[in-house]
Amino acid sequence: MFILNPALPTPIYRQIQDQVRRLIAGGQLLPGGALPSVRELAEIHAINPMTISKAYSLLEAEGLLARQRGKPMTVAEHPPPHILASHQLQTILRDTIAAARQLGLSDAELIAALHAELNQDKDHE
Amino acid sequence: MFILNPALPTPIYRQIQDQVRRLIAGGQLLPGGALPSVRELAEIHAINPMTISKAYSLLEAEGLLARQRGKPMTVAEHPPPHILASHQLQTILRDTIAAARQLGLSDAELIAALHAELNQDKDHE
DNA sequence: CTTTGTGTATTGATTCTATAATACACATAT
DNA sequence: ATATGTGTATTATAGAATCAATACACAAAG
Numbered sequence: 001m002f003i004l005n006p007a008l009p010t011p012i013y014r015q016i017q018d019q020v021r022r023l024i025a026g027g028q029l030l031p032g033g034a035l036p037s038v039r040e041l042a043e044i045h046a047i048n049p050m051t052i053s054k055a056y057s058l059l060e061a062e063g064l065l066a067r068q069r070g071k072p073m074t075v076a077e078h079p080p081p082h083i084l085a086s087h088q089l090q091t092i093l094r095d096t097i098a099a100a101r102q103l104g105l106s107d108a109e110l111i112a113a114l115h116a117e118l119n120q121d122k123d124h125e
Numbered sequence: 126m127f128i129l130n131p132a133l134p135t136p137i138y139r140q141i142q143d144q145v146r147r148l149i150a151g152g153q154l155l156p157g158g159a160l161p162s163v164r165e166l167a168e169i170h171a172i173n174p175m176t177i178s179k180a181y182s183l184l185e186a187e188g189l190l191a192r193q194r195g196k197p198m199t200v201a202e203h204p205p206p207h208i209l210a211s212h213q214l215q216t217i218l219r220d221t222i223a224a225a226r227q228l229g230l231s232d233a234e235l236i237a238a239l240h241a242e243l244n245q246d247k248d249h250e
Numbered sequence: 251c252t253t254t255g256t257g258t259a260t261t262g263a264t265t266c267t268a269t270a271a272t273a274c275a276c277a278t279a280t
Numbered sequence: 281a282t283a284t285g286t287g288t289a290t291t292a293t294a295g296a297a298t299c300a301a302t303a304c305a306c307a308a309a310g
Contacts, residue, residue, distance in 0.1 A: 006268095009139065010134075011267060011268085013267080013268090014134065019227065022224060022228050023227060026227055026228040026230075028227070028229065037286065037287085038287065039285090039286085039287095047268080047269090048268060048269050049287090049288095050268080050269075050270085051267085051269080053287065053288065056288095057287095057288085068277085068286090069275060069276045069286080069287070070275070070277035070285080070286050071276085071278090071285090071287085072285090085228045085229065085230070088224070088228055089225065089235075089238050092220075092221055092224050092225070093221070093238060093239055093242045094242065095217075096217055096239075097239075097243065098128075099147060099213070099214075100217075102144060102147035102148055102153070103150050103210045103213055104152050105210070105214070107243050110214075110239070110243075111236070113214050113215075114218055115236070117218045117222060118222065118232050118236075136297075136299095137298085137299085138298085162256065162257085163257065164256085164257095172299085173298095175258080175299070175300070175301085176298080178257060179299095182257090192257070192258095193257090193306090193307085194256075194257070194258090194306045194307075195255080195256050195257075195305075195306035195307035195308080196255090196306085196307065196308090197255090197256060197257085198256085251310100252309100253308100253309085253310080254308090254309085254310100255306105255307080255308075255309095256305100256306080256307070256308095257304105257305090258304080258305085258306105259302105259304075259305095260303085260304095261300100261301090261302085261303105262299105262300085262302105263298100263301105264298080264299080264300100265296100265297080266297070266298085267294100267296075268294090268295085268296100269292100269294080269295100271290100271292090272289100272290080272291090273288100273289085273290080274290095275287090275288085275289100276287090276288105277285080277286070278285075279283085279284085279285095280281100280282080280283080
């Protein structure tokens with residue numbers, strides 16, 4: 001369910017946080033739905049259970065997850081607006097545009113590059 | 126010249142690294158050209174000179190910058206291929222596409238969103 | 251040679267990240 | 281009641297990452 005890479009400079013707990021946000025925003029995780037247990041994830045990814053618990057706790061503080069003692073963590077019924085797909089996407093796209101500008105690309109060139117990359121993905125399917 | 130945000134989880138020296146890479150790849154910084162002095166940048170951004178020196182050193186190890194004691198840091202005459210604009214852009218776009226997929230977007234929706242964001246930029250000019 | 255401009259080696263303090271081992275609080279099913 | 285399933289608080293440790301302060305080495309201009 002998650003793609004975790006301990007070699008990245010981004011901390012593991014933050015990788016989990018980011019992906020849960022996107023999975024909820026994208027509807028892969030529905031309100032009320034249960035998340036994988038910390039022990040299960042810990043075993044699959046060979047990481048410490050507390051690292052996952054930390055990510056879950058931060059997501060709960062963010063209003064994205066709901067905790068009920070003794071039961072699995074669930075997706076909050078009414079996630080706050082700041083994690084809507086549209087907002088997340090906007091944030092990502094702004095970064096992408098800023099990078100492209102620093103690379104000296106025109107708008108048209110950026111769009112062309114995105115098309116190219118999307119088509120290359122298709123070839124590998 | 127740089128846009129630095131100490132509040133981000135991304136370390137400052139890494140923010141500098143990323144931006145220098147893009148500025149060289151994009152041609153805003155030409156081979157042989159001098160970079161801003163560490164003390165100047167330190168004062169402008171209110172950060173420690175050593176933080177900038179660290180970024181410069183890492184970029185030198187990467188083959189992007191050349192150092193000559195007592196003189197300003199300069200852009201290397203023959204930067205390695207892995208920092209070409211095309212490579213940088215590909216890396217960024219792949220991240221963007223992966224995020225969009227997790228958000229449940231189709232290719233067409235991603236492209237539409239990029240157009241929308243680019244147009245919104247224009248309005249603010 | 252002195253002044254002023256480079257970058258940086260060294261050291262230290264602090265914070266962050268991840269791990270580990272327990273022990274606990276609660277829910278659910280048997 | 282018991283066994284098994286949740287997540288979590290606690291404490292401790294280890295290592296890495298980050299930033300800061302000082303002192304130094306070199307270059308160029310006066």
